[in-house]
Amino acid sequence: MQCVLAADDVRQIISDLADQILVAPDIAATAPGRLALVGIRRRGEVLAQRVGTILRERTHTDVNVGAIDITMYRDDVMGARPMTIPMGTLMNFRIDDRPVVLFDDVLHTGRSVRAALDSLVDFGRPRFIRLAVLIDRDGREYPIRADFFGRQMTVAPDSRICVHLAPTDPHDAVYLDPHPDTGPRGVCR
Amino acid sequence: MNAPASEPFLWKRPHLLGLEDLSSAELLAILDTARALKEVSTRSIKKVPALRGKVVVNLFFEDSTRTRTSFRLAAQRMSADVIDFSVSTSSVSKGETLSDTARNLEAMGVDAIVIRHRSSGAPHALARMVRCSVINAGDGSHEHPTQGLLDLFTIRETFEPRGKTFSDLHVAIVGDVAHSRVARSNLWALVHLGAKVTLVGPTTLCPDEFARFGVKVSHSLDDVLPAVDVLNILRVQFERIASAAFPSIREYSRFFGLDESRLRRCRPTVLVLHPGPMNRGLEITTAVADGPRSAILQQVSNGLAVRMAVLYLCIGAGSFNAATAPYLEKRLSLSDDEARGPQ
Numbered sequence: 001m002q003c004v005l006a007a008d009d010v011r012q013i014i015s016d017l018a019d020q021i022l023v024a025p026d027i028a029a030t031a032p033g034r035l036a037l038v039g040i041r042r043r044g045e046v047l048a049q050r051v052g053t054i055l056r057e058r059t060h061t062d063v064n065v066g067a068i069d070i071t072m073y074r075d076d077v078m079g080a081r082p083m084t085i086p087m088g089t090l091m092n093f094r095i096d097d098r099p100v101v102l103f104d105d106v107l108h109t110g111r112s113v114r115a116a117l118d119s120l121v122d123f124g125r126p127r128f129i130r131l132a133v134l135i136d137r138d139g140r141e142y143p144i145r146a147d148f149f150g151r152q153m154t155v156a157p158d159s160r161i162c163v164h165l166a167p168t169d170p171h172d173a174v175y176l177d178p179h180p181d182t183g184p185r186g187v188c189r
Numbered sequence: 190m191n192a193p194a195s196e197p198f199l200w201k202r203p204h205l206l207g208l209e210d211l212s213s214a215e216l217l218a219i220l221d222t223a224r225a226l227k228e229v230s231t232r233s234i235k236k237v238p239a240l241r242g243k244v245v246v247n248l249f250f251e252d253s254t255r256t257r258t259s260f261r262l263a264a265q266r267m268s269a270d271v272i273d274f275s276v277s278t279s280s281v282s283k284g285e286t287l288s289d290t291a292r293n294l295e296a297m298g299v300d301a302i303v304i305r306h307r308s309s310g311a312p313h314a315l316a317r318m319v320r321c322s323v324i325n326a327g328d329g330s331h332e333h334p335t336q337g338l339l340d341l342f343t344i345r346e347t348f349e350p351r352g353k354t355f356s357d358l359h360v361a362i363v364g365d366v367a368h369s370r371v372a373r374s375n376l377w378a379l380v381h382l383g384a385k386v387t388l389v390g391p392t393t394l395c396p397d398e399f400a401r402f403g404v405k406v407s408h409s410l411d412d413v414l415p416a417v418d419v420l421n422i423l424r425v426q427f428e429r430i431a432s433a434a435f436p437s438i439r440e441y442s443r444f445f446g447l448d449e450s451r452l453r454r455c456r457p458t459v460l461v462l463h464p465g466p467m468n469r470g471l472e473i474t475t476a477v478a479d480g481p482r483s484a485i486l487q488q489v490s491n492g493l494a495v496r497m498a499v500l501y502l503c504i505g506a507g508s509f510n511a512a513t514a515p516y517l518e519k520r521l522s523l524s525d526d527e528a529r530g531p532q
Contacts, residue, residue, distance in 0.1 A: 072238065
């Protein structure tokens with residue numbers, strides 16, 4: 001497993017992501033306190049929380065941050081494999097008619113984002129949804145693109161990018177695993 | 190530079206037949222899944238697509254209101270299609286065997302059979318006959334695993350915010366332990382999770398032999414009251430009691446009924462559970478059942494989340510070919526008598 005981005009790089013990328021979101025015209029035109037950030041559990045949730053903290057500091061307004069568990073919306077939920085245990089969704093605010101930024105750590109096939117969009121609309125009808133990711137890698141299978149991204153990467157199709165973010169992980173880092181185990185999806189070994 | 194490994198728990202069982210054989214990790218996995226799914230029932234759209242295209246059959250050979258409705262709603266919240274199979278209007282009333290009924294349902298492409306049967310072991314026999322998932326909704330006086338799980342869920346939900354785990358808790362199961370499948374499922378699960386368990390009841394309904402399962406047995410509710418964190422009050426099951434187990438209803442109520450004066454002798458944080466349906470005024474008074482220490486309606490709500498979790502885990506795992514293959518092999522090698530199963 002090779003470290004491709006160290007802690008300082010990741011911190012800078014997260015700061016840049018917050019900047020990109022703040023200057024986006026449709027989000028800049030949003031009334032204070034209306035913006036909602038929603039992260040896909042688990043690293044997307046951490047990313048949303050950390051961007052949320054930066055946005056609060058820079059704008060001096062509150063930003064709602066939620067977390068969605070997409071386990072029940074995946075298209076491979078009933079595949080030939082043992083079942084993973086879901087973590088649950090934490091959305092203690094309404095998203096109707098509000099701008100929402102959806103966060104994930106890595107955008108790869110686009111299937112997780114598709115599942116997350118289906119899950120989000122079960123909570124209401126947002127004004128619009130934008131997608132922010134730390135790593136935008138190649139290999140898209142669905143017509144989905146990121147509106148905000150930290151780094152774009154082109155890697156071998158069977159390799160895996162693993163993002164580690166504090167405080168869930170001991171430190172920030174991005175790893176490239178060229179020969180991942182064929183373990184449960186999304187699990188870095 | 191190596192990243193730390195992360196190994197999530199994976200559920201592999203296609204059936205839920207009882208709690209006796211489950212590990213503490215499996216019990217906690219169901220409770221964690223139920224906790225994640227409880228939120229679904231608070232949304233404006235109370236549905237997730239996880240079991241879309243799956244078919245669940247409710248095969249109830251005994252009367253039930255809560256469990257049957259709860260399983261039906263749980264399957265619907267997970268987007269499964271549900272068939273409510275009624276024994277009185279089916280070919281069972283013409284003498285069809287359990288195995289024939291189950292195999293015919295299976296031939297229609299069902300993914301899970303939720304079975305309640307008066308004979309202990311009927312779900313286990315069924316699991317050897319069919320390829321689909323089998324979920325025990327109560328078999329005789331053997332087990333009622335989803336009731337046990339919802340009791341655990343309610344206990345955990347109450348005490349976890351206070352920093353307590355199961356191993357910190359003392360649970361009393363009170364009443365007709367001998368005939369209660371709820372008591373057995375609770376007993377196994379609580380012992381696996383490290384809780385201290387005391388069974389309380391008259392000697393005729395709470396035999397001392399239960400002590401060999403790693404629990405205490407007491408015949409005095411008043412002695413136990415000050416020490417417990419949870420009182421799980423069982424229904425007196427008149428339909429299963431063959432001979433006079435106690436002299437009179439009044440005497441049972443006097444020694445083992447939970448009323449306000451007894452509740453005052455408990456810890457102020459005590460949690461009162463009852464699996465329902467209640468014999469109000471017998472094993473529990475209305476003031477206690479509807480009072481602030483009671484979590485009886487919370488149990489019903491939690492039952493929905495627990496059954497959603499069980500359906501999700503078992504049907505998903507049931508599509509895991511390596512897990513179902515051994516059951517198919519056993520089914521094909523059953524003798525005619527075995528295949529007929531308990532009726």
